[in-house]
Structure formats: C-alpha cells, structure tokens
Amino acid sequence: MTSAQDDHRQRRSRVKSVWRAIDQAIRRSAAQASVAIFVAAAVLFSGLLALPIAAADGRPVPVADAIFTAVSAITVTGLTTIETATAWSPFGLGVILVAIEVGGLGVITIALFLARAVTRRLGLGGRIFAQQNIGAPELGEVRRLLGIVVGTTLTIQGVLALLLAPPFIAAEGWAIGLWHALFYAVSAFNNAGFTTHVGGLAVFEGNLFVLVPIAVGVFVGSFGFPVFLNLIKNRWDRAHWTLHTKLTLSTTLLLLVVGATAWTASEWGNVDTIGEMNVGEKIFNGLFASTMMRSGGFAITDTAASTTTTLLLSDALMFIGGGSASTAGGIKVTTLAILFLAIVAEARGTKDVRVARRTIPDSSLRVAISVTFLGATLVLAATTLITLTHDAPLDRILFEVISAFATCGLSVGLSAELDTFGKMVLSVLMLAGRIGPIGLASALAIRHKNVLYTYATERPIIG
DSSP: OOOHHHOOOOOOOOHHHHHHHHHHHHHHOHHHHHHHHHHHHHOOOOOHHHHHGGBBTTOOOOOOHHHHHHHHOOOOOOOOSSSHHBOOOHHHHHHHHHHHHHHHHHHHHHHHHHEEEEEEEOOOHHHHHHHHHHHHHHHOHHHHHHHHHHHHHHHHHHHHHHHHHHHHHHHHHHHHHHHHHHHHHHHTTTTTOOSSSSGGGGGGOHHHHHHHHHHHHHHHTTHHHHHHHHHHHTTTGGGOOOHHHHHHHHHHHHHHHHHHHHHHHHHTTOTTTTTTTTTHHHHHHHHHHHHHIIIIIOSSSSSGGOHHHHHHHHHHHHHHSTTSSSSSSSSSSSHHHHHHHHHHHHHHOSEEEEETTTEEHHHHHHHHHHHHHHHHHHHHHHHHHHHHOOOSSSSHHHHHHHHTTTTOOOOOOOHHHOOHHHHHHHHHHHHHHHHHHHHHHHHHHHHOOOSOOOOOOOOOOOO
C-alpha cells in the first residue's frame, strides 16, 4: 500500500468517525443539532468577513458589522449595516455569495449531502434530520431526494442566471455582467435580498428584463422543497398533490394578490414612492412589493418613505413568510392556513378541521399555535430590547425586527443606525427566525411520550 493510499484511508476513517459522532448527536436532539450547525456556520463566515482581504479598502470592517452581515447571509435575510456594493472586496462578496447558497440550500442539507458522498451512507439520525429539512415523505427516500434538492436548486438558479445575463452584460460588459447575473440569481431564489449595486434594485426601476426574473425567482423559491419534490414527482396532476402542496400554493397566491392590492392602494397617492407613476407602473410595483414582503427583501421604492399603513401591512405579510422548508422565513403560509381553517371549523361548529377531503390532526394545530406564539414572543422581546437603547419610532423598530425574524430583509434603514447591542439583538433574531419556527416545530412534532392514563376533561371558558 502506498503512502498516499494510506493517508487517504486515514482521512476517510476520520471523516466517518466525525459523521458517526454527528449522527449520534442528531439522534439525541435534532433541534439542538440544527442550532449548533447554524451557529457554527455563522461563526465561520463571520471570521472570513472580518479578514482584511474581505474589505474593499483592505482594513477589517468592525466585528459587529462582520457578524451581522454573515448572519444575514447564512440566514438568507438581506439586512445590512454597511453598503454591500462598496464595503466588500471581490473576496468578501464571494464569501457572502457562498454563505447565501449554504444558507439557502440549508447547512444541514449540504452537510448530509457531503456525508453521503464521503461515507456512502446516512445513519438513522441523518435520515431523520434530512426528512425534517427537505420534507421527504419517507426515510427510505432521503438519499435520493437529497440529490434532487441540490440538483433542482442549481438548475433553477442556472436558468435565472441565463435570463439575467443579457441585460447585465449589455449594461456592464461580460465579466461584471455574468457576475451580477450569478449573484442575483442565487440571492433571488434563496430569498436573500442582497444586492451588489449602490442603491439596490432601485437603479433598475422600469427594467422588466431584470426585475421580472428576480421576482419570479423569489416567488418560486418561497414554495419550499416539499412542494418542489411533489411537483417533480406528479407534475401538474392535482389529484396526486399532497395537502401541503395545495395549501402552500393556494395560500401563497392568495397572499400575493391581497398584498399587491393593499400595498398599491395604500401607496397610490404617495409621491415619495409610486404616486407620480402611471397605472401600469403602480400595479407592477404593487406585485413586486407583495412578492418581496413574503421574504424576498428586494425593493425598487424607498421602504422608509412608505406610509404607516403600508408598513403595518408589510409587518403582517413578513411575519407570515413563505412555504415550510423553504428559504423564506416567518411562521409559514401553511401555519396561517391551518389557523384560519381551525377558526372556520370552530365558527361552523365542526368538530374536525377539514380541507380538500382531508382531516388535519389536532397535533398539527397545536404546532401551528406554538409556532405563531413563539414567533410573536421573539418579536416582542427583540422590540423591547431595542427600544431600551434606541429612540426610533416604534413602527420603524417593529418593522426592522419583524423583517429580521422573518428573514425578509426589507429595511427602513434602522439596522445601520443601531449600536452594537442592537445589531447583536437583530443577529440573534435572524438566527432564531431561520432556526426557531422550523426547529421548534420539528422538535414538538417528534417528541412523543406514551402516557397510559388520562385526567378528567374540564373545559375552561374561552373568549
């Protein structure tokens, strides 16, 4: 045996040992393992962005800004405290792009995919972990679906990059144009909201060749891997769509229309946003804004100049977010759908929550309530902490906090104004928003304890 072969086998053995340790940790607590992996990734990318080579001027950016940007990228949020286009070197922008891709695909998905490639196997813990994060219906399908998830993501991003390349190349040349096409394709599909132009997408106002592909990428990216997997398997045969797919698509379309209508109406006469545009431009801006409030984070109008009504509407849509197991944040559209269906069932006096010839189990309703309550609690706590150290109006603080929790990225400019404490609060909230509802819901769903007795039933007065 040659020395090279021996070294290769030793490295392979060490990788397998590490993966076995991770697999055992996942079996003990998948939710805790998820938190640990995301935190480790955030630390890694924070360290890279804190290097002098990552800064445009060669001087390290403040640690708080490096941490904030890394967390924002790994959680595919898009909030920034410094101008992305001018503060970072090509190396720094590359780190941000990789962090967005890792965060979008999911640190967990990538870890499991690499483990599968290196060790040729996935343990029980790994399969359970993957099932929770990509929405695999059965443990036996996890290995195959991991490849489909990665392949689908790269394919959609490739198509977006091809659509975006011509307008960027025409305006900026081949090298820079291709770079921007790639960056925006990844940022859009992952619902990240990062831009590499000073002033963001506002410089492309009216350019449908740029704005439409980005909006479509954000919209499709918000569906989530479970929906993609179901559509790939059954195409457009609605009879074989899962209930999750039906709820996600129908609720997403409904919120898109309602959000666009309400946003356009509330901004119709606002001269600081769309007040002086023609009808067609106003409608397009409304559709674009509604799409981005679902977790996209891109903006072609000044969010800070929006009316108070628009900010409140945006708060609600951002808090809802996108599809489960997607790159979007928030409490998720299926959570909203289940809560609404439960209210309708209660109003009608129906015992069970039913939709599309299916009965939704009580356990799903309990998880939906828990996720909503925990999300609201996180928003309340973060808002309270920031009001203690910053005297901005409450509507601005609440908007920025919900945008961070929902990993949306729309901003009224508050993130850049906060002190180090405020930036750390939002950083923790972005991590909690990316991990929290998903991780907590998964933890609640898998913790089953067999109780061999019941207490007497007594119904308290509610309402």
